[in-house]
Structures are given as C-alpha cells and as structure tokens.
Amino acid sequence: MSEISRNGVSGGGQPGRIGIGLELDDIHLKILEVLRENGRISVAALAERVGISRANAYTRFEALRADGAIKRFTAEIDHVRTGLGITALIFVTVRQQMWKQFRAELARMPEVEYCAITTGQHDAMIQVRVSDVAAVHTMVTDRLANIPAVKATETVFILDEVLRRPYVLPSDRDRPRQQRRPAQEAQGDVPLGKMRFVGAAEGRAALRKDD
C-alpha cells in the first residue's frame, strides 16, 4: 500500500545538498547508520554512540524524520517462523497504458511484499511471501493471470536469501577494504561479453547469454 520513492535513472547524488530537503552531514549519516541496525535504540543511547549531546541528537533525529530521510521504523520478521516460508519473484509484462489498473490490483494482494518497475525484458518484478508452493501457483495463475493488464509472467523461487542489509547508505562506500575506482578506469580490464545490460526498450525480442 505504501508508495515509496521514485527513482529516476537520471537521479543523481552529490554529497551534502541532496534533494529538496535538509543537508545531510556526516553526523546525520552516522545516525542513520545506527538507526538502520537498531531502530529501537533510545535517542540518549544514539547520542552517545554517535558522539553528540542528547539535545543535538533529538534535534537531528526529528529533522531526519520530518525531512523524510527516515521514512519509517519497522520490525524485520522471520517469515519462516510466521508461516510464510515460501518466497517467489514474479516478473510481469504489463500491457502499456494499463499500469494504473495493475497497480490497483497489486494493492489488493497482501502477499506482495515488494514491487518495482524495471527496465529489461519484463516491466515489473514483484516479490511474494506465501505459505506453500501451491499458493504461488494460485497467485500467478488465478490472480495475476486474470488481470487484463498482465500480458505475461515468469516466476522463479527464492531458494535462499543470502543477505539483506537494512539500508545501504553512502557512507558505506567509504570504508570497504576494497577500494572503488572511477568508472573510466574500469574500461580496459573487463572480460567483455561476460555481462550484459538490458535496456528498457531493448531485450524484449532476443535474450541469450553467452555461456
């Protein structure tokens, strides 16, 4: 149900002044870093971990919420424990100009955890959590297939979720052991043909990897 940020492929990211909102400095990022791994930490404890005063922490905490940099706090739940141990990705090809209908139908499907519009072969990817494999089948054949907006689907199961980071922050990239290089330098030493990008328009026709 919750609409989330619209990421244009053109959107950029200078450090400092970002978006329309407040300027994020290192301390703001440090706060986000702590909060994403412990969303229930008290502001007092947060202040100590970040190395600022309580009052300052409260001010910044509130600013981050008001600005929207922090969208909400949530509990991560173990789906297996709650009986939704089956996760699947459904790639959907949507008939043009029927997006509105597609999105409306999505809102009616509580088993959908995530939906993103993508470039490439398909138009959207949805992630669902259900209790058993049959429920995926039902979901795809009974519900999705009956939506006129849906032209075709392709389903894969998730066998294992190797890693989920609460949320990636720009400060992360400054401290991995392995350094990143600017994109220009990356040209020479790449085994070309090993990977491919799939554009939005392209790829709908042929798709074959060289293996």
Added chain:
Amino acid sequence: MSEISRNGVSGGGQPGRIGIGLELDDIHLKILEVLRENGRISVAALAERVGISRANAYTRFEALRADGAIKRFTAEIDHVRTGLGITALIFVTVRQQMWKQFRAELARMPEVEYCAITTGQHDAMIQVRVSDVAAVHTMVTDRLANIPAVKATETVFILDEVLRRPYVLPSDRDRPRQQRRPAQEAQGDVPLGKMRFVGAAEGRAALRKDD
C-alpha cells in the same frame, strides 16, 4: 553481512505451531502487525493497541524477540535523500562450487542491499543502490566481472519502486476484500500460456515468452 532465513521451497506453514520456536497466536500476529509499521512504538502503547495488559505485552514482545520471529528493528531510509537514488538488479550466473567465494565477495560490496539465490535462468539476484548510473556500470564490469565465480550477469534498472510492505504476515491474507481460493479450484479458468514457471535446472537453455 547479515545472514537471513533459509527458505527451502519445501518449507511449509501450518498456522499455530511453526518452526521449532514458540507458538504464535492471534495476539502475537497482531503485535507483529503493529510493530512492522511502527517499530519504535512503546510497549505500553503497543499493549493498548493490541488490547492486552502492559505486563503481557512485555512478555510477548520479549518472547517474539527471543524466539527470532522478530529479527531486528530497522529504520527505512529514503535513498534518494541520502544520495543513492539509483537502484539496479543484477542477475548473476554463478559457476557451480564457487558459491562460497561469491558470497565472500558479496560481503565486501557495501552497495549490495539484497541478495537471493533463485531458481530459473540465473542463480542469484542482487539489488544494489548507488549514486549514479556510472556506478552500476563500474560495479558490474569492474567488480562483479572480476570475480571468477561469476560466469555471467544481466542488469536491469529499477525505474520506480511501486510498493514495499514492511513485512508480509499470514494474518494479511485473511482480510483482503478479494478472497483467495484453494489451488485446485484455480485450474479451469486460467488463460494458459500466459505465464510460465522457470525451474532451477530448466530454463537455462531456452527462454521465450509468448507475446
């Protein structure tokens, strides 16, 4: 870095007794429901919203954490605001018996937010958040392509994230307006050929949708 639950395709979900841990009743689910949309709510307020005493709420809250049904609390962050407005999905084909190496390399990539092992044409899907399109290119060609475990990749951009639910719960499925039907009933009325499932072994050879 954080390992998360292993979802076998065979794993099931009976209501009530789930996994090895505690039995989840309706009140437990109600608690999870509240917590996933407001991870910072006080236990006192939680007790009120769920309709139980404070003491009971503390007991159940602790039980859910101890049991692992609640894995952690986290802050949802607006990536655009923090300068990581570009999101991409990279589908990776991994050389068999090099998974360990692949996973080790993943841990060194802070821009990776999510990684799942899938059935279908590719072996894994990773989601990355970066500041600009060039960074995706760098990531794929410079970093991923240089991992011997990586046989091939395919990249798509996320143009829009339509919806993200904090976490899907089994209680959700009991109250959508549109009812679900058992899988058996779904057989007759499906426009077959409109969708396809892609198995783990299958699909590596041919893949064509009928559109």
Added chain:
DNA sequence: GTTGAAATTAGTACGAA
C-alpha cells in the same frame, strides 16, 4: 551545541484473579 536537573514515561517485579 552542550550540560544538568525536573517531569514524564518506560521497564520490572511482584501478588491476585
């Protein structure tokens, strides 16, 4: 932007239903 002290609220530990 910081410290400290007051007011409020959260968390704990009981006995009773």
Added chain:
DNA sequence: TTCGTACTAATTTCAAC
C-alpha cells in the same frame, strides 16, 4: 496465563550556560 499495581530505572524535555 493474564492482569493490576507499585517500584525502580531510564528517557525526554527544558532550562541555563
């Protein structure tokens, strides 16, 4: 088990520096 109360500890707020 769950509830209600009282007790203790912590957090938040607000003031002055």
